Amino acid sequence: MINEQIRDREIRLIGSNGEQLGIMSAREAMKLAEEAELDLVKIAPNAKPPVCKIIDYGKYRYELARKEKEAKKKQKTVEVKEIRLSPNIDTNDLNTKVNAAKKFLSKGNKVKITLRFRGREMAHIAQSKHILDDFAKEVEDMAVVEKAPKQEGRSISMVLAEKR
Known part of the structure; x- marks a missing residue:
């Protein structure tokens, strides 16, 4: 006034x-x-x-x-980058995805890992959960699991954030 x-x-x-x-x-x-x-x-x-x-x-x-x-100007926006995996991913492909996630995390972004199931893969959801656990172990030196793996429809996703 x-x-x-x-x-x-x-x-x-x-x-x-x-x-x-x-x-x-x-x-x-x-x-x-x-x-x-x-x-x-x-x-x-x-x-x-x-x-x-x-x-x-x-x-x-x-x-x-x-x-x-x-x-x-001083504000920093945090983007969420998504990495999609499939249940029958090979170890070398997984390592490539892990390296991409490490690159995103080093730039200060959060990373959403999504394990997508298609067709008959839906019958083997329980056997595929270890893929996300392996992924989290691979990046645990520089990232922390912000949101634990959770099934949402035809996919399981988790969010990783940079360690402080």
């Missing part, structure tokens, strides 16, 4: 240089802001009494936008 929008009876006022001007009525604060040719801006509406500051509103909005943009 700015200027005339502030309808509180009493407010705590902070001057344009950051000095405390004390508790006063909103009208008095508005007069002080007009004398300084600046805006009265409510900074902390939930405080008792609300805190207002005499500042240039346009400059204030610009500073907020810049801080927000800077925070966004």
Whole structure:
């Protein structure tokens, strides 16, 4: 809220240089802001009494936008990469998939390992669970199982995350 929008009876006022001007009525604060040719801006509406500051509103909005943009820049997004396996995978193929998973994990991504069953393979789900366990053992030096293997329809999947 700015200027005339502030309808509180009493407010705590902070001057344009950051000095405390004390508790006063909103009208008095508005007069002080007009004398300084600046805006009265409510900074902390939930405080008792609300805190207002005499500042240039346009400059204030610009500073907020810049801080927000800077925070966004420092944010790191974590992607989930998926690796699909089949129950009749050979050891060399499994090693290739393990190396791919290690590469993803080293870049800071999470890896979802999906063991897909097709047709008659559905009859042998119990015998195939060891593939995911072997996979987890292969990458346990650099990854931790974030979500344990769980059957979802025609597939079993687990999520691995980089060790901290």
